Amino acid sequence: MAKPRIKELLSELQQFYVLSFDGLLGVVRKPFYSKDTFEQMDYAGAGSFVIILLVSLFIGMALSLQLSAELSRLGLKMYTGKIVGLSIIREIGPVLTALVFAGRVGSGMASELGSMILGHQVDTLRVFGVDPVKKLVTPRVVSSIIMVPALTVIGDAVSLFGGYFIAVFVSHQSAAVYWTSIRDVFEIENVVAGAVKPFIFGYLIACISCYMGLSTRGGAIGLRQTTTRAVVASFIMIIVSDFMLTRILLYLLGFSV
Amino acid sequence: MIVFDKVGFSYGSRPVLKDVNFSIQADERVAILGESGEGKTTVLKLIMGLQKPDSGRIWIDGEDITDKSEPELRETRLKLSIVFQEGALFDSLNVKENVAFCLREYSRMSEKEIDQKVRELLGRVGMEDAIDLMPEELSGGMHRRVAIVRSLAACEPKMFLYDEPTSGLDPVNAHNICSLILDLSRDGRGFVIVTHKMMDAIKVADRFIFFKNGVVIFDGNEEDLIKTLVPEVLVFMSDLNFDFKSSMDVEKQEG
Numbered sequence: 001m002a003k004p005r006i007k008e009l010l011s012e013l014q015q016f017y018v019l020s021f022d023g024l025l026g027v028v029r030k031p032f033y034s035k036d037t038f039e040q041m042d043y044a045g046a047g048s049f050v051i052i053l054l055v056s057l058f059i060g061m062a063l064s065l066q067l068s069a070e071l072s073r074l075g076l077k078m079y080t081g082k083i084v085g086l087s088i089i090r091e092i093g094p095v096l097t098a099l100v101f102a103g104r105v106g107s108g109m110a111s112e113l114g115s116m117i118l119g120h121q122v123d124t125l126r127v128f129g130v131d132p133v134k135k136l137v138t139p140r141v142v143s144s145i146i147m148v149p150a151l152t153v154i155g156d157a158v159s160l161f162g163g164y165f166i167a168v169f170v171s172h173q174s175a176a177v178y179w180t181s182i183r184d185v186f187e188i189e190n191v192v193a194g195a196v197k198p199f200i201f202g203y204l205i206a207c208i209s210c211y212m213g214l215s216t217r218g219g220a221i222g223l224r225q226t227t228t229r230a231v232v233a234s235f236i237m238i239i240v241s242d243f244m245l246t247r248i249l250l251y252l253l254g255f256s257v
Numbered sequence: 258m259i260v261f262d263k264v265g266f267s268y269g270s271r272p273v274l275k276d277v278n279f280s281i282q283a284d285e286r287v288a289i290l291g292e293s294g295e296g297k298t299t300v301l302k303l304i305m306g307l308q309k310p311d312s313g314r315i316w317i318d319g320e321d322i323t324d325k326s327e328p329e330l331r332e333t334r335l336k337l338s339i340v341f342q343e344g345a346l347f348d349s350l351n352v353k354e355n356v357a358f359c360l361r362e363y364s365r366m367s368e369k370e371i372d373q374k375v376r377e378l379l380g381r382v383g384m385e386d387a388i389d390l391m392p393e394e395l396s397g398g399m400h401r402r403v404a405i406v407r408s409l410a411a412c413e414p415k416m417f418l419y420d421e422p423t424s425g426l427d428p429v430n431a432h433n434i435c436s437l438i439l440d441l442s443r444d445g446r447g448f449v450i451v452t453h454k455m456m457d458a459i460k461v462a463d464r465f466i467f468f469k470n471g472v473v474i475f476d477g478n479e480e481d482l483i484k485t486l487v488p489e490v491l492v493f494m495s496d497l498n499f500d501f502k503s504s505m506d507v508e509k510q511e512g
Binding site for chain 1 (some may be wrong): 302305307327334335339341342343345347348358359362363378388411
């Protein structure tokens, strides 16, 4: 009983890797579906913009509030900006944006592709000689790889602004000190550490969501399971890969732990 | 045109087809019948190479397609035209874009030529007015007609495959779709229609293949059908008698 299950799991893993590889390879293979890619970028980027703004703003404010409260007890309130900046740029910003993106865009990708499978639209593409991976997966992979980093930059900026608002207007710290601390955080190591992750997260979210969507079976219940699995798997992969990437980047950028 | 040689297929551990043998000529009008879950749609998918058999060989137009890859299957697929259940129109495209899909993908026609071609094709099924509608704005019958037109725009097929083309349609629309299927076969191009509606099968087909538990239990023409003593086929025939009777009753009342 266990053997067929293991075989099935390995086969699924293999299919996932093949899809992920082909999805990326589609970028350099003709035909190019640029219209589909721009449509996906609009859906993924413009559609997620307001949610990212809201979530980032309140996370930045909450973080600044917590730190101000704790650091003022130790008489170290002037470090609020530095810690807010470091945690937002290197860790919270990329992870938060990726989680929101997976919840909103990844689930949408999975359910859209799933309903295309159930409605035989993917089969129709194959009958017409169109490669579904090139037509459906590549545009989503490209849009995610571009839009997650773009949204992360915007989210980081808004979070820092939220932190500033709390530090200056609630915790009564100096605005100059806050922004100087933030500016000090913008060292190449920190920026690289925060900039690499969103590309990887975007790629992972698109591949997982597309794979789950294209493996949908079993009607409306199957579609519900597909969407749930896509979001859960994306969340887990974001958190796990964040830890691994953090470890690798800290090592490569010369930080001692 | 289509040859199944001892074809076996299963979904996981559930066998759907067991050593199925049949051959269909390009000009034949064939109905594949059976209860739900008997693998009728799977037969169409195997013919189009959308699924691979677990055992046996499948021949299309003299070519063994069993082990062909996706790019190799492209040419074979252009010889056939399939209309999936409920049409399978692309949700995000309107009627014109759906019909023009293959023209835009493969032909070098200008936008004006594409527009002209789409209008001409839609005109054949009386759907010119629906050119700008989205799929969700179409009725079931319109869906099927657009799907049939779209498959015609894709290629000049030697044969048509229809998956439950009348399911979920009212009798008038179902009758219209049957008429359209017959119209398209007037020039000698045959078709395979998968259905569980005996009435529709009788209207359009000359040959009937029944599936039960993954095997062919009946393969014959209308005369064979009337004489058959296969119990499962007789159940379908009793439905037909009921349909005949009820349709006669309706006509009498209207008269």
